[in-house]
Amino acid sequence: MNEPILTSNNVSMTFGGVKAVQNVSLSIERDSITSIIGPNGAGKTTFFNVISGVYKPTGGNVEFDGTDITNLRQHVISHLGMARTFQNIRLFAQLDNVRNVQSALDARADYNIFQAVLGLPKKHRVDKANYVIAMECLDLVGLKDFANDRPSSLPYGMQRKLELARALAADPKLLLLDEPAAGLNPKEVEEFIELIRRIKDIKRLTILLIEHRIKVVTTLSSKVYVLNFGQLLAQGTSEEVQSNPAVIEAYMGEDEEEETVCSK
Numbered sequence: 001m002n003e004p005i006l007t008s009n010n011v012s013m014t015f016g017g018v019k020a021v022q023n024v025s026l027s028i029e030r031d032s033i034t035s036i037i038g039p040n041g042a043g044k045t046t047f048f049n050v051i052s053g054v055y056k057p058t059g060g061n062v063e064f065d066g067t068d069i070t071n072l073r074q075h076v077i078s079h080l081g082m083a084r085t086f087q088n089i090r091l092f093a094q095l096d097n098v099r100n101v102q103s104a105l106d107a108r109a110d111y112n113i114f115q116a117v118l119g120l121p122k123k124h125r126v127d128k129a130n131y132v133i134a135m136e137c138l139d140l141v142g143l144k145d146f147a148n149d150r151p152s153s154l155p156y157g158m159q160r161k162l163e164l165a166r167a168l169a170a171d172p173k174l175l176l177l178d179e180p181a182a183g184l185n186p187k188e189v190e191e192f193i194e195l196i197r198r199i200k201d202i203k204r205l206t207i208l209l210i211e212h213r214i215k216v217v218t219t220l221s222s223k224v225y226v227l228n229f230g231q232l233l234a235q236g237t238s239e240e241v242q243s244n245p246a247v248i249e250a251y252m253g254e255d256e257e258e259e260t261v262c263s264k
Contacts, residue, residue, distance in 0.1 A: 012059035
C-alpha cells in the first residue's frame with residue numbers, strides 16, 4: 001500500500017446550527033483514484049471546500065503531502081500541489097480557451113507588477129512558457145484545435161474538459177473532481193473514463209472525485225467513501241459499498257436512474 005497523500009482527521013464543518021460535515025476521517029492513498037459518493041446534500045462538496053481551503057473547518061485537521069493545511073488559504077494549498085474542478089462549470093467567458101487554461105498559471109508567474117505594466121522581456125518569456133503549458137494541457141484533453149475559440153462555443157462535455165485542462169495546468173499532485181461526469185451522455189461518459197485513466201498515467205497524479213454515476217465510480221475507483229448527512233457512512237471497494245445495507249438505505253428516495261449507486 002502506498003503512503004497517503006491526504007488525510008482528514010475528524011473534520012467537521014458547521015454553518016450556524018447546520019452540521020454539514022461531522023467528524024469525517026479518511027485517507028487518500030498516493031497514486032490512486034478514490035471516489036466520495038452519497039445522496040444529494042450529504043456534505044460531499046462541503047468536504048471538498050474544506051480540504052481545498054475554501055472553508056476553514058470548525059473541527060479536526062487536514063494533512064496534505066506531509067503538511068498540515070487546516071488553516072492555510074486556497075492559493076497556498078494550490079501551490080503545495082492541489083487543484084480542483086467544480087460541480088458547476090466556472091470558466092471565463094470573455095477569454096479564449098487557451099487563456100482560460102493559462103489563467104491557472106498567472107498566480108505562479110515570477111515577474112513583478114513593474115515588469116508586467118511595462119511589458120518587460122521577463123513577462124513575455126513567462127507568458128510564452130505558460131502559453132506552451134496551456135496548449136499541452138488542451139492537447140491532453142483533446143481541445144488543442146479549439147484553443148482560440150471561446151468557452152461558449154463549446155458543447156457542455158467539452159466545457160468540462162476545458163475546466164479539467166485548466167486544473168491540470170497547475171501541475172497538481174492531487175486533483176479534486178467535483179461531479180466531472182454530470183450532464184454527460186453515455187458516450188461522453190465512456191470517453192471521460194478513458195481520459196481520466198490516460199491523464200493519471202501520463203501525469204502520475206492522485207485523483208479524488210465526487211461522482212453519482214456508478215459506471216464512473218466502479219470503473220475508476222480503487223476505494224470508495226460514502227457520506228450521508230455529513231457523516232462517513234461506509235468505506236471500501238465499490239462492490240463492498242454497493243452491497244452495504246446502510247448505503248442502500250441511504251440512497252432510497254433518490255431517483256433510481258443509471259447514474260445512482262443503487263442502480264443495477
